[in-house]
Amino acid sequence: MDTDVLVVGAGPTGMTLANELLLAGVSTVVADRLSRRSELSKAGGVQSRTLEAFDQRGLLEPLLETGNYPTSIGHFAGVPFSPEYARHRLPWRSVPQVAIEGFLERHLATQGIHVRRDHELTGLDQDGEGVTATFAGGTTLRCRYLVAADGAHSTVRSLLRAGFPGQAGKATVLSADVRLSGADQVASHTWTDDGDWVALFPLGTDPQGRELRRLVVGGPGRSVSREVPITEEEIRDGLRRVFGSRVQLLELCYSRRLTNAARQVEHYRHGRVFLAGDAAHIHLPLGAQGMNTGIQDALNLGWKLGAAVRGWAPEDLLDTYHAERHQVGAAVLRNVQAQSLLMDWVGTRDPDVLAAKELFADLTRLPEVQRHLGDLLSGMAIRYPMPGTDTHPLVGRSAPDLDLGPVRAYELLRSGRGVLIDPADRFAKVTDLWSDRVDRAGQGAGTEPMLIRPDGYVCWAGDPDDLEAALGHWFGAPR
Structure with a gap:
C-alpha cells in the first residue's frame, strides 16, 4: 500500500477527515484536482455541534484567532430565533468556508500532511485488499480505503455509478460576498409584496481587512441558468427593489448562482470506498448545513477508519457510518426543503404558501418550538441509533459539557x-x-x-x- 487512506477532495470535509485519521495514527494522502485553494466561500457559518467538535480536538481557539467571526442567533426559513432561548455552550458563528479551509490546510501541513494539488482522479478499482486510484497523467496510488470528499459534482461518485436520487434544481437565486453600506439598518431577511427578497449574513473581516457580508437575492424573474454571469447591476437592482436607496453595493468580491436541487446517495459505503460531504448529499445552503453536515460526516467516519486500519474495529463498525449519517443527511434535506417552501424561495407569492408562512411565524414565538428548531439547525438534535438508546436518554447524543475538576x-x-x-x-x-x-x-x-x-x-x-x-x-x- 502507498497509504492507508486516500481522501479525494481538500475542502472542509476532506481536511477534517485527514485530521481525524492523523489522530488515529494511520497514513493519509489528501488529493485535490485544483491547483490552488478556492477563494470562494460556499458556506459562511459554523453550527454549535461543529464548534464543539473543533473544541474537542483543540482546534477551535486557533481557528477563531485567525479573524473576526461574529456570533449569530440563526434563523429557520428566515424567521430569526430569539436570543433568550439559546442554550448551547457555543453559539453559531459566521466563519467563511475559505477561512476554515485555509486554517485546516495550514494545521495539517504542520503535522506533515500536505495537500497534493493538480491531482485529478480519472479512475478507481477496488478488490478485497484495497483500492487503486488513477490520476490524470497515468499515475496511480494504492490505498486500503478511499473517501470521496470531492463535492457536489463528485468524480468518485460518478466512477462508482452510485445512485443519487432526489429533486433536480428547478430555480436559481443569486449569492455573493459583498461590501455594503446601510446593511446594519435593515433586517437579515426582507421580502416585498411583489415577491422580491434579500437575505444578509455577516462574514466577518477577510484577510484584506474588508468587512464582508453574504448577500442572497431572489424573487420572480430572477431564476436564470447557473451559467449566466452575475453583474454588479443585477445585484444593485435586487437591493433597490427591496431596500430602495437604503442599502448600496460598495464592492463585489465573489458571486455564484444557487439551485434548489436536493439529492442524497443511496449508500454512503461502497466496499472500501466511502462518500462524505457534498459527494453524498446536496441541497440549498440554508444555515450552512451542507458544510457542517460534511464536517460531521468526517468526524463520524474518521475514527472508524482508523480502527479498521489499526486492526481493532468490530466487524460491522464501518457499516455504522452509513447507518448513522445517512439518516442525518436525509433529515437535513427535509428541513431545507421545508424552509425553502416557507421562505417562498422562488418568489411565487402563492396565497397558500403565504398563509402557511404566517402560521409558522406565529408558532416560532413559542419557546419550545424555538428550542426544537434551534437544536435541529445547530446539530445538537442528532441522536444516533445504538444499543442503549431505549433505556438511557444520554446514549446516542453528543456528550454533555461536564466539569471534571481540573479539566472539562x-x-x-x-x-x-x-x-x-x-x-x-x-x-x-x-x-x-x-x-x-x-x-x-x-x-x-x-x-x-x-x-x-x-x-x-x-x-x-x-x-x-x-x-x-x-x-x-x-x-x-x-x-
Missing part, C-alpha cells in the same frame, strides 16, 4: 481516543482491557458514569452490567 470532559477527547467517565473509580479493572483505545477519567464527583466515543457521542450510560458489552461493541475485542 471535551478536553479529554483531544487524543482522538474513547473516554470512560468513571467518577467513583468503579470500572478500572474492566477498562484496563481496552486501555490501548480508551482512556479512563476517575474524577468529576456527582457526574454520571458514561462511555464516550472518539467523535464525542455517548455510547454507554446507566447499567454497569452493560459496560463491557458496550466496550466490545464499539472498541472491539479486549487486548
Whole structure:
C-alpha cells in the first residue's frame, strides 16, 4: 500500500477527515484536482455541534484567532430565533468556508500532511485488499480505503455509478460576498409584496481587512441558468427593489448562482470506498448545513477508519457510518426543503404558501418550538441509533459539557481516543482491557458514569452490567 487512506477532495470535509485519521495514527494522502485553494466561500457559518467538535480536538481557539467571526442567533426559513432561548455552550458563528479551509490546510501541513494539488482522479478499482486510484497523467496510488470528499459534482461518485436520487434544481437565486453600506439598518431577511427578497449574513473581516457580508437575492424573474454571469447591476437592482436607496453595493468580491436541487446517495459505503460531504448529499445552503453536515460526516467516519486500519474495529463498525449519517443527511434535506417552501424561495407569492408562512411565524414565538428548531439547525438534535438508546436518554447524543475538576470532559477527547467517565473509580479493572483505545477519567464527583466515543457521542450510560458489552461493541475485542 502507498497509504492507508486516500481522501479525494481538500475542502472542509476532506481536511477534517485527514485530521481525524492523523489522530488515529494511520497514513493519509489528501488529493485535490485544483491547483490552488478556492477563494470562494460556499458556506459562511459554523453550527454549535461543529464548534464543539473543533473544541474537542483543540482546534477551535486557533481557528477563531485567525479573524473576526461574529456570533449569530440563526434563523429557520428566515424567521430569526430569539436570543433568550439559546442554550448551547457555543453559539453559531459566521466563519467563511475559505477561512476554515485555509486554517485546516495550514494545521495539517504542520503535522506533515500536505495537500497534493493538480491531482485529478480519472479512475478507481477496488478488490478485497484495497483500492487503486488513477490520476490524470497515468499515475496511480494504492490505498486500503478511499473517501470521496470531492463535492457536489463528485468524480468518485460518478466512477462508482452510485445512485443519487432526489429533486433536480428547478430555480436559481443569486449569492455573493459583498461590501455594503446601510446593511446594519435593515433586517437579515426582507421580502416585498411583489415577491422580491434579500437575505444578509455577516462574514466577518477577510484577510484584506474588508468587512464582508453574504448577500442572497431572489424573487420572480430572477431564476436564470447557473451559467449566466452575475453583474454588479443585477445585484444593485435586487437591493433597490427591496431596500430602495437604503442599502448600496460598495464592492463585489465573489458571486455564484444557487439551485434548489436536493439529492442524497443511496449508500454512503461502497466496499472500501466511502462518500462524505457534498459527494453524498446536496441541497440549498440554508444555515450552512451542507458544510457542517460534511464536517460531521468526517468526524463520524474518521475514527472508524482508523480502527479498521489499526486492526481493532468490530466487524460491522464501518457499516455504522452509513447507518448513522445517512439518516442525518436525509433529515437535513427535509428541513431545507421545508424552509425553502416557507421562505417562498422562488418568489411565487402563492396565497397558500403565504398563509402557511404566517402560521409558522406565529408558532416560532413559542419557546419550545424555538428550542426544537434551534437544536435541529445547530446539530445538537442528532441522536444516533445504538444499543442503549431505549433505556438511557444520554446514549446516542453528543456528550454533555461536564466539569471534571481540573479539566472539562471535551478536553479529554483531544487524543482522538474513547473516554470512560468513571467518577467513583468503579470500572478500572474492566477498562484496563481496552486501555490501548480508551482512556479512563476517575474524577468529576456527582457526574454520571458514561462511555464516550472518539467523535464525542455517548455510547454507554446507566447499567454497569452493560459496560463491557458496550466496550466490545464499539472498541472491539479486549487486548
